[in-house]
Amino acid sequence: MMVEQLINFTRELYGTDGFIPLHEPRFIGNEKKYLNECIDSTFVSSVGKFVDRFEDEVARFTGAKYAIATVNGTAALHIALLLAGVEENDEVITQPLTFIATCNAISYIGAHPIFTDVNMSTLGLCAEKLEHFLSRNTEIVDGRCINKKTKRIIRAVVPMHTFGLPVRIDELLAVCEKYKLKVVEDAAESLGSYYKGHHTGTFGLLGTLSFNGNKTITTGGGGMLLTNDEALAKKAKHITTTAKIPHPWDFEHNLVGYNYRLPNINAALGCAQMEVLPEFIKRKRKVAEQYDAFFKDKAVVFVKEPENTSSNYWLNAILVKDIDERNAFLKETNDNGVMTRPIWKLMNHLPMFKKAQIGNLENAINLEERVINIPSSVRI
Numbered sequence: 001m002m003v004e005q006l007i008n009f010t011r012e013l014y015g016t017d018g019f020i021p022l023h024e025p026r027f028i029g030n031e032k033k034y035l036n037e038c039i040d041s042t043f044v045s046s047v048g049k050f051v052d053r054f055e056d057e058v059a060r061f062t063g064a065k066y067a068i069a070t071v072n073g074t075a076a077l078h079i080a081l082l083l084a085g086v087e088e089n090d091e092v093i094t095q096p097l098t099f100i101a102t103c104n105a106i107s108y109i110g111a112h113p114i115f116t117d118v119n120m121s122t123l124g125l126c127a128e129k130l131e132h133f134l135s136r137n138t139e140i141v142d143g144r145c146i147n148k149k150t151k152r153i154i155r156a157v158v159p160m161h162t163f164g165l166p167v168r169i170d171e172l173l174a175v176c177e178k179y180k181l182k183v184v185e186d187a188a189e190s191l192g193s194y195y196k197g198h199h200t201g202t203f204g205l206l207g208t209l210s211f212n213g214n215k216t217i218t219t220g221g222g223g224m225l226l227t228n229d230e231a232l233a234k235k236a237k238h239i240t241t242t243a244k245i246p247h248p249w250d251f252e253h254n255l256v257g258y259n260y261r262l263p264n265i266n267a268a269l270g271c272a273q274m275e276v277l278p279e280f281i282k283r284k285r286k287v288a289e290q291y292d293a294f295f296k297d298k299a300v301v302f303v304k305e306p307e308n309t310s311s312n313y314w315l316n317a318i319l320v321k322d323i324d325e326r327n328a329f330l331k332e333t334n335d336n337g338v339m340t341r342p343i344w345k346l347m348n349h350l351p352m353f354k355k356a357q358i359g360n361l362e363n364a365i366n367l368e369e370r371v372i373n374i375p376s377s378v379r380i
Helices: 002-014 031-041 049-062 073-083 100-108 127-137 169-178 230-239 264-295 323-335 362-370
Strands: 066-070 091-094 112-115 138-141 144-147 153-158 182-186 206-210 223-227 316-319 371-374
Touching (some): 002 323, 031 049, 049 223, 066 073, 073 182, 073 206, 323 371
Parallel strands (some): 182 206
16 A cells, blocks of 8 residues: 555656656756757867866865766776775775675776675764774784785775765774775765765765766766875876877877776766756755655655765665565556666675675665665656
């Protein structure tokens, strides 16, 4: 009965009897105008005014000193980990409850993920569980965090702001400072989310954003690397542009580089989307309020922004009783044209990461079986 009520409520919310996707892009501003300007200029690749403008606007919006645009969020995270000093055969601690891109970026370097548990209220990496793992499994040798079991260097920690819900990043930073670990924030889902008044992705040494088609705003594909370190920003821009030394005609490259720069035509779309981002966030938070009110008297928990945060509510989520209720819910809603989906499978349950070292993952296991995402597009 409750599922049928939700289907009807969601149809009323989005004003349609047709299929309701989980999250679709909205184009209500200058997107076509800027795309035409870009085409007319002929600068549709990785050089052009819109790329620079998009970087400036994202930096200004987030409060980061520097923003470097990339082809997607995974590429941004790959470069961020390299700039944080992660090397082949190092280890990186992250959460098991995350999108695959987090672990893919670690793997591109030839590093190994370690999984520690998440917090039940933030759905993101738990500082207490992280310290519990580090205190029992590592030692500091010559200023480096060494895994006593594998003898490898643990170089960095990657918390992910799940569904736009900020983690308790100050607590994580304190633990990482104690154990000599760099923090790289996977803020792919959290553009417009704040922890204690500061934007996600700006607390660690580096942070990354995504502008995939299903994000709060989109450039089609695209990502952004955020940092307050000028030297890291310059190197990021250099190596994402094939590490080419500027010259009127000569091809000189001084490092192994990556063809990761965002094309100007994608940035044109991003510039138009940035103009409406504040309104999008306002409307998404209103949708979350309406869902919260709907679930007030239901035997389901609506996942709300944690204390001291302001979430963009990228994807709204609910917690049901168990996996059987979850599966029944998913079938009924999807059979009736309302798209819902479960949270991701835990990374350590996937074949390529099943041998990864793990901590006690009781919270992540609990959430894997109970979390459902419900339609979260901006209402027009």
